[in-house]
Amino acid sequence: MRRRVAVTGLGVVAPGGKGVKAFWELLTSGRTATRPISLFDAEGFRSRIAAECDFDAAAAGLGPAEVARMDRYVQFAVAAADEAWRQAELDVADPWRLSVCMGSAVGGTTRLERDYVATSHAGREWLVDASLASPFLCRALSPASLAAEVADRVGARGAVRTVSTGCTAGLDAVGHAARLIEEGRADVVIAGASESPISPIAVACFDAIRATSTRNHDPEHAARPFDRDRDGFVLGEGAAVLVLEESAHARRRGAVVHAEVAGFATRSNAHHMTGLTAEGVEMAEAVRHALAQARLGIDDVDYINAHGSGTRQNDRHETAAFRRVFGARAYQVPVSSIKSMIGHSLGAVGSIELVACVLALVHGVVPPTANLDTPDPECDLDYVPHTARERDLRAVLSVGSGFGGFQSAVALTGVRRP
């Protein structure tokens, strides 16, 4: 008998408000959380806008020692994990059957940069002075510390992994986590992703390839997926965690099941580290496999959560991919991008979007694409502009695309599965 994967807890730290409730309110209101960068002085940078979290570590229950030890993205993850864990009410799990699988694209970059500046006297000395480094710098070199901190929080003793497939890490981490359950290696997995990339080096490196929006005078309207006047993505930050649980395990303890992770697949375009093909063949392939694994037909999918980064290339690429898989039905399925509201938090955003998908299934509401005033003529699907839409959802799909050529897709089903 196939082991199925239930979602029994959700937690999120996103721009526009902490916690699942505030997050969902933001998404359904169609408001945007993009604004001028406040985390550092961005004068002189090409893109000076971002979607930042107003995160209060103390209010999130983190003590001074934890704040000192954990990078900002780890703090986000722990706060999101706490929320998800509380909701799952799961204090009886066998620790050796409890795993953690977290994603991040750039991990401790922000601390690495800060400590590099300190130890190199602002970039002047290649032979850095190690005596000036933070005692926790070693934890920043590898984001393996992310999953470890979350594991310590919940007392996990099973496999603990960090997935780092760039901007698809948030989907892939949840996909890998679901597989741990399907393969019988775990009964419960804390799955999710986190990122806090709003630092000079990250902003500069996206400046250098002109990937980010320069609508600095109008930050609230800068993230414009599928819009004719889009000019790149808006960097974001945040974290999301889902408690995944083997369905029978959840049923036995009478847990509230919000949705099921029914299918996951990832493919590579083997084309270019940042470029995408016009046809979307590989993303289409990932979607087909995720649906096949979920045993869903194209008519069963009632909502697609797009990657929708708002770069010229991406939005056309995935539109082509959706047409390729869904044919005529592509025009009947609502497609939206919540990056229009919360920005693009790289490795974290896939998990944040999956939380949005679970909430969409639970509430029967499709979150909108903000700022979509004039659709790009080449992006001709129903992108749910501006306003959330009520709709009975049976199954939803979330896709992602990342540097390195990664194309991933996750299929979720509601409690009333098609």
Place this chain on the structure above:
Amino acid sequence: MSAHLSPDELAALISRCTGVTVTAEQVTDPHHTFDDLGVDSLGLMGVLGELQRNHGMPRDVDMQPDRSPRELLSLLTGRA
């Protein structure tokens, strides 16, 4: 800082920034686009960045790989 750059100098700069070996003849031949030479958009952004930092090219100049190095060269000398 000077916007003047000889074909040899531009060819050397392109080779250094992109890893694609380019000759002076290739940068002056209007039929060779960056795409033809195997220089992609990222590589070209590196070339433009270098010209902007060290050779006085204005920061707002943008170019896609379907254009030719010769156009870039004339842009540079034209502005001199």
Place this chain on the structure above:
Amino acid sequence: MKAVVTGLGVIAPSGIGVERFWPAVRDGHVALATVRRYEPNPYPVRVVGEVRGFGPDGWVDPRVVVQTDRFTHFAVAATTMALDDAGLDPATVPPFGFGVVTASYAGGVEFGQREIERLWDGGPEHVGPYQSIAWFYAASTGQVSIGNGLRGPSGVLVADEAGGLDVFAVADGELCRGASAMVVGGTEAPFCPFSMCCQLGLGLLSTNEDPATAYLPFTAHAAGFAPAEGGAMLVVEDERAASDRGANARAVIAGYGSTYTGTRCFDRSAEGLLRAAETALADSDLDAGDVDVVFLDALADQRADAAEAEALRLLFGDRTDRVPVTAPKSGYGRCYAGAAVLDVATAVLAIEHGAVPPTPGVHDCRFDLDLVTGTARRADIRSALVLSRGQHGGNSALVLRRPDPITRGGE
């Protein structure tokens, strides 16, 4: 599990390519030396395992060289070796049937240090277009996929050293879900001053300045490990796909287990390693009595070594002092996510050659273990257990089996 190893690509301080690596490892050659890649004097850790004589030219397309860090150069070159070794042309594999999974610890940190320096010394416009694709942990998987046209399922794990075994489980999962072949591995290039500055904080690196005695796991002198660069990439294939194309299955990836026992809580890693090994053996349909050799994690930290020895005692019981165990990495260092991958490659070679390579430099094991020292020992190896621990608390175990069927003792 259904994966078989069909190709090896190794780049290690002990040798570039299997034909140089295996004799050096078999003979217990010590390849540790004072770091040359940067001026070592400001730092207390000087003895490392550097890959000498490797340049990307000839291995990596010049266009890719300018946009990648050394850790990716290693990955790309080792993949070419592995595909060649496997005799596998990716064009002959179904279009979405060939993927890549790598493990990484430090990513493209040297490239990253250079670009951050340009940012802070020059300004935002001094950061080049390749920073966004060179530094992040996914750079090697992406470049290997692009360079070889691999459009199948791909992945990247960062789980310190243990990630080097976890990638095999991920790859096996993809083969079970329909992929035909996977490139699997991990490489590291952690030697730039800032990267070393980060590693010093681990408190686990050896400050001994004599290459002959810097990394002596399981001895009373154990006082840290020597970090290393390099790693390995392997081609693993679906058992049937490999047999259909007449490929030589070098070893079977038979089983895997993984646990977590807390960041730097090495005392607790004994139970974690034990459970990981038991799971991997059960997964392989084997029991502890079937293990012919163990490749050790060998952190060379007194408590960590004791915990590993304890795990073996709990696993093997009365037989503990009769199971050959070894840590070839004491001869070339510990290259983080590449370390366990190199151990897997070494295990495949050990099975093929019928020899357990020694633990170089070690003569006085302080535990009641059959630690192979001095020179290689001839052995008929049907199954090998590889152990690995990450600094952040992961304990992973992988079982490799010789492809011929095993007749269970006593049955």
